[in-house]
Amino acid sequence: MKILTEQQLKDFFKLVEQNYDLHVPIRLSDGTRAIGNLEEGPLAMAGDLILQKITSVFFPQMETMLTGNHEKMECPELPAKPILLVGLTAQDADCLAFIDRFYNANYRDDIYCNRREGAVIVCVTGRCGSNGEFLKMAGSKCDIELICDGKDFIVTEYTEAGKSLTGKMEKYKEVSAESFNRLRKESDDLSDNDVQLIQEASRILLEGKVPDEFWQKISTRCIACTSCNLTCPTCTCFDVFDRKLNNQVQRWRIWDSCQLDGFMREASGHNPMGEESMRTRRRIHHKLAADVSRWGEITCFLCGRCDRVCPTGIGIKAVCREIVEQYGSF
Amino acid sequence: MTSSISCFEQADCFFVTGSNTTEQHPLIGTRIIESVTKRGAKLIVADNRKIRLARLADLHIRLKNGTDVAFLNSVMNVIISEGWEDREFIKNRTENLEELKKVVVRYPPKKAADICGISEKEIVEAARIFAAANKAMIVYSMGITQHTHGVDNVKCCANLAMLTGNVGSPGKGVNPLRGQNNVQGACDMGALPDVYSGYQKVTEPGIREKFEKAWGVEDLPAKTGHTITTAINAAAEGKLKALYIMGENPMMSDPDQNHVRKALENLDFIIVQDIFPTPTSEYADIILPASSYAEKDGTFTSTERRIQRVRKAIEPIGQSRADWTILCDLAQRFGYQGMQYHSVSDIMDEIATVTPIYGGVSFERIEQTGLQWPCPDKNHPGTSVLHANGFSRGLGLFCPVDYRPSVELPDEEYPFVLSTGRCYFHFHTGTMTRRSQLLGREERFPYVEIAPADAEEQGIHDRMWIYVATRRGEVKAMARVTQVANRGVLFMPFHFEEGPANLLTINVLDPEAKIPEYKVCAAKIRIAQ
Numbered sequence: 001m002k003i004l005t006e007q008q009l010k011d012f013f014k015l016v017e018q019n020y021d022l023h024v025p026i027r028l029s030d031g032t033r034a035i036g037n038l039e040e041g042p043l044a045m046a047g048d049l050i051l052q053k054i055t056s057v058f059f060p061q062m063e064t065m066l067t068g069n070h071e072k073m074e075c076p077e078l079p080a081k082p083i084l085l086v087g088l089t090a091q092d093a094d095c096l097a098f099i100d101r102f103y104n105a106n107y108r109d110d111i112y113c114n115r116r117e118g119a120v121i122v123c124v125t126g127r128c129g130s131n132g133e134f135l136k137m138a139g140s141k142c143d144i145e146l147i148c149d150g151k152d153f154i155v156t157e158y159t160e161a162g163k164s165l166t167g168k169m170e171k172y173k174e175v176s177a178e179s180f181n182r183l184r185k186e187s188d189d190l191s192d193n194d195v196q197l198i199q200e201a202s203r204i205l206l207e208g209k210v211p212d213e214f215w216q217k218i219s220t221r222c223i224a225c226t227s228c229n230l231t232c233p234t235c236t237c238f239d240v241f242d243r244k245l246n247n248q249v250q251r252w253r254i255w256d257s258c259q260l261d262g263f264m265r266e267a268s269g270h271n272p273m274g275e276e277s278m279r280t281r282r283r284i285h286h287k288l289a290a291d292v293s294r295w296g297e298i299t300c301f302l303c304g305r306c307d308r309v310c311p312t313g314i315g316i317k318a319v320c321r322e323i324v325e326q327y328g329s330f
Numbered sequence: 331m332t333s334s335i336s337c338f339e340q341a342d343c344f345f346v347t348g349s350n351t352t353e354q355h356p357l358i359g360t361r362i363i364e365s366v367t368k369r370g371a372k373l374i375v376a377d378n379r380k381i382r383l384a385r386l387a388d389l390h391i392r393l394k395n396g397t398d399v400a401f402l403n404s405v406m407n408v409i410i411s412e413g414w415e416d417r418e419f420i421k422n423r424t425e426n427l428e429e430l431k432k433v434v435v436r437y438p439p440k441k442a443a444d445i446c447g448i449s450e451k452e453i454v455e456a457a458r459i460f461a462a463a464n465k466a467m468i469v470y471s472m473g474i475t476q477h478t479h480g481v482d483n484v485k486c487c488a489n490l491a492m493l494t495g496n497v498g499s500p501g502k503g504v505n506p507l508r509g510q511n512n513v514q515g516a517c518d519m520g521a522l523p524d525v526y527s528g529y530q531k532v533t534e535p536g537i538r539e540k541f542e543k544a545w546g547v548e549d550l551p552a553k554t555g556h557t558i559t560t561a562i563n564a565a566a567e568g569k570l571k572a573l574y575i576m577g578e579n580p581m582m583s584d585p586d587q588n589h590v591r592k593a594l595e596n597l598d599f600i601i602v603q604d605i606f607p608t609p610t611s612e613y614a615d616i617i618l619p620a621s622s623y624a625e626k627d628g629t630f631t632s633t634e635r636r637i638q639r640v641r642k643a644i645e646p647i648g649q650s651r652a653d654w655t656i657l658c659d660l661a662q663r664f665g666y667q668g669m670q671y672h673s674v675s676d677i678m679d680e681i682a683t684v685t686p687i688y689g690g691v692s693f694e695r696i697e698q699t700g701l702q703w704p705c706p707d708k709n710h711p712g713t714s715v716l717h718a719n720g721f722s723r724g725l726g727l728f729c730p731v732d733y734r735p736s737v738e739l740p741d742e743e744y745p746f747v748l749s750t751g752r753c754y755f756h757f758h759t760g761t762m763t764r765r766s767q768l769l770g771r772e773e774r775f776p777y778v779e780i781a782p783a784d785a786e787e788q789g790i791h792d793r794m795w796i797y798v799a800t801r802r803g804e805v806k807a808m809a810r811v812t813q814v815a816n817r818g819v820l821f822m823p824f825h826f827e828e829g830p831a832n833l834l835t836i837n838v839l840d841p842e843a844k845i846p847e848y849k850v851c852a853a854k855i856r857i858a859q
Binding site: 030220223224225241254256261269311312313 | 367368385767768
């Protein structure tokens with residue numbers, strides 16, 4: 001098992017950059033972290049949660065779906081290099097696994113799948129959270145995992161794609177399995193209170209115990225900024241529109257938000273979703289109740305983004321807490 | 331703003347009037363929501379419309395548009411007669427209380443309630459909640475200022491804050507929210523007819539001399555110039571020959587569109603500098619393509635007086651250029667060699683040398699979180715709360731004012747009050763936001779808010795096309811039947827070129843600030859087809 005410093009990781013990423021489309025955690029000038037390339041900012045493997053929708057590397061905010069003129073229609077070109085995405089948490093890896101399922105089930109979304117195929121996913125876990133907080137380990141949910149011991153990063157690989165990359169790390173220092181096991185134990189010992197909370201909230205919702213008045217109160221605090229949707233790694237909704245330029249037409253898609261009136265409004269002007277409070281209900285209900293029936297799992301994996309970005313404190317965990325407090329049995 | 335945005339997290343009471351804060355200043359609106367729902371802060375909303383904050387308010391007062399002076403004077407009347415004023419603050423920090431008393435005594439709740447169309451109880455309750463708070467702040471926006479008595483309204487807000495000792499420390503303050511990303515910065519830089527940068531009067535010889543020396547010029551004008559509104563009037567009267575319009579769209583944003591059209595047609599020469607074509611640029615002799623926020627370096631100064639960096643993300647598209655490079659080139663063509671800079675940082679250095687409130691500002695210092703003015707020297711940390719130890723003039727002067735009705739009130743022929751403003755999804759005249767797919771989807775049509783009872787009376791249902799008419803003209807808009815609107819009042823956003831609310835508004839100005847009365851004019855409606 002190899003162990004690398006942050007500088008060595010940077011050198012390694014530079015080395016493999018010629019074969020991969022590199023997306024790594026970087027530090028922005030305002031001190032926050034984002035996913036970018038090494039020209040856009042210094043590598044920042046540890047620190048505060050990366051607020052940007054982590055799955056945006058495969059499902060960007062806005063992209064061309066088709067380009068055409070009176071003679072032919074063309075799909076976007078295939079990516080020149082496979083994507084190497086570094087910086088997911090264990091929860092992010094769950095999110096990615098879900099939207100992989102989503103975009104492959106029944107209707108296969110070619111644009112997403114073409115980007116996703118051959119991509120290498122690297123989780124960064126261990127003692128590298130905000131103020132040294134220990135982030136739960138991801139295990140085989142990713143191709144490679146970099147586990148921080150508080151300073152350096154222990155490298156484990158779980159797939160052939162992962163091995164083909166870590167195989168190039170021969171020159172770096174070895175570390176004993178014991179160090180890894182210690183971190184593993186620490187990860188296993190982390191509390192799963194949030195998981196219990198969301199499961200309880202999901203149960204209460206499925207049992208129909210949350211009245212409309214609850215959603216009315218919550219929705220009064222929603223200003224429809226849509227940040228919850230725009231940072232959520234499992235939100236997959238998009239709007240489609242056409243742009244005409246000279247003799248060309250481009251069909252684009254852009255992230256949409258179920259917190260907007262127009263998301264469900266009919267051409268008649270009628271919104272079958274009903275009043276505003278039903279939009280807030282939908283945001284929570286979809287992931288905690290509807291998806292449980294459709295996909296067999298709660299599709300919020302507690303990545304923490306909506307709770308961090310919501311300016312009025314009604315992110316998914318906060319709402320779950322209120323549901324459980326008001327309608328739960330414990 | 332006399333305080334900072336972070337101060338909203340410390341206030342015990344918010345008095346919000348003439349501001350739809352969650353829609354127009356969401357970062358501040360959400361702080362109010364959090365303070366009310368999490369910290370139990372009190373919220374008084376004085377607004378004719380049932381805005382989102384009204385739903386969370388301890389008290390929502392739906393006073394008639396334009397009756398703010400009567401209402402605020404009456405609140406002060408109650409505070410004084412109940413002995414709830416802050417005597418310590420008044421004694422140490424203010425003067426002219428006796429004159430204020432003489433005026434507000436004329437506004438007992440009964441009289442004000444009649445003027446404002448509210449109950450006496452609401453006035454007393456507002457006074458009680460506001461005066462009882464340890465730290466209360468007044469938050470207002472265009473609903474206070476866009477009146478022929480806008481300056482009077484502001485004076486009343488200031489009087490109320492001083493009367494209750496609510497100025498000069500965190501959590502308190504008189505907080506007008508600026509309506510554009512850099513309107514504060516534009517004013518700071520002297521984009522006003524009477525001042526140089528940092529509000530230094532053009533009429534003061536010493537100030538002129540300082541700028542003449544700094545710029546290497548002679549005979550800088552000693553006369554105050556035109557405001558936007560008076561410039562349009564002067565053009566209409568043939569007293570003005572040319573206009574250079576930068577990032578402004580008076581055809582959509584100024585009152586009485588037909589009057590503006592006439593004014594623009596009357597001019598000999600118009601330059602429009604903007605990032606997109608606008609209804610105003612149709613009248614331009616020359617269009618200078620400017621670059622957008624993403625294509626230039628510089629600073630924006632926020633509503634809390636914070637000077638912040640804007641950074642170039644992409645190269646300017648097409649022939650567009652940053653405004654400062656256009657202006658510097660123009661100056662050079664006019665034969666002036668003094669405006670040659672290597673970068674925007676050089677310009678900030680010049681600003682610092684001639685502008686005391688920006689004296690300590692440099693790009694190096696504002697790199698990460700910016701600085702709040704006044705920041706007079708390189709070692710000054712900036713100022714988060716104004717008037718902490720004293721007002722600019724020393725003692726705060728109570729400026730009592732009497733209620734004057736708005737100019738055009740409803741009558742038999744025009745029975746409705748028409749008020750204008752913005753909606754959540756579009757910004758100002760829509761030149762940018764109406765080009766966005768999702769924002770366009772959310773609000774695609776010009777619309778007019780109407781109260782359900784009024785709609786029913788007129789046989790109007792939701793999304794029906796109606797005509798709204800005033801003495802200036804008629805505009806077709808989609809009816810939005812909503813509880814947000816109060817009986818007898820229509821509200822129209824002014825973003826829509828195809829249904830321009832400002833074709834309807836009245837061109838009357840506040841005598842001092844020359845701001846138009848966008849919030850009150852008389853209107854009638856009829857169903858289209």
